[in-house]
Amino acid sequence: MGHREDLLEGAKRCLLEKGYARTTARDIVAASGTNLASIGYHYGSKDALLNLAFLRLTEEWGDLATKEDEGEREAEAPAAPLDQFRGAWERVIGSFEQSRAVWQLQMEVVSRINTDPELQKALVGPQREGRNGLAENMLGIDPAADPERARVAGLFCQALLAGVMVQWLMDPESAPSAQDLTDGLKLVLEGRGPAPEGAQ
Template structure:
């Protein structure tokens, strides 16, 4: 690996160990075996590097949303069905309850958004793409074929659900909903929508 990759891997380890606000550039250098100048050269700033590291952690965690993260893994339920929703959210909830889960970092980073505008902009773009990925996962439409309008509506809905779920798991994991409860809630919304003239 080169310095760029070493820095990214070191930053990921620092984020998991210390969080965003408490990680210093020196921590990353020590963890990556690189030097301070490398951070600016490759990423522009420590905060930009940490944002990239967080995005990489989220992408790795989201690989498991399909069920184990295996390429081409079979997801339960027909595309667009409640069973598919249950299967995907069951995997999301499982990733949140794993020891050392990185999802709490999301809450820390969200609260720092106004203080770090360049990081916020980077994460906003990543969140839109995350929504596109969720639409692809739920519908089996290839990600590159999901239109922007769908990423900005249905994808935004999925990302809002995930963000709320992260907040609830961070605040009190014991009372946070599981996939069964979320699926039942969605079923009730759909049933109510059918009854509305």
């Protein structure tokens, strides 16, 4: 790898170990085996490098957590919508221990948005692309064939994902399972049933 790639890999390691606020340019240089001048030459600034490193980490996490094995996908018949939803969440939640640092980093990024306009700008496009990916992987909606349904479904899945991450980071013992989320979606789809006896 050249200095550009070394810097990106070093920045990714620093983000996972230290987060945004505690990562310095010298940390990145030490992790990448490069020099301070290389950051400005290849990326313009430390912040631009960290922003790109964060995007790469989230892309890698998405590949790990939400995508089925291509061979299995080709061998099996298409899953029913709720089965696909549950399967996608099993992969996301199953990645928690391996991906905890990425989840923590995403929470830190949310806290930085209002004070870091460059970071916010860098996230706009990938966030919209991510919604399409969630709609396709979790609900089987093809963004190219049905962009509006994919947009709305992606918004729904993204809102769920943020909430699930928070719950797993705060209290894994009571955090939702894939089956909990599937059962919850079923309840929403069914609407309100009869009130328990004696309830108002």
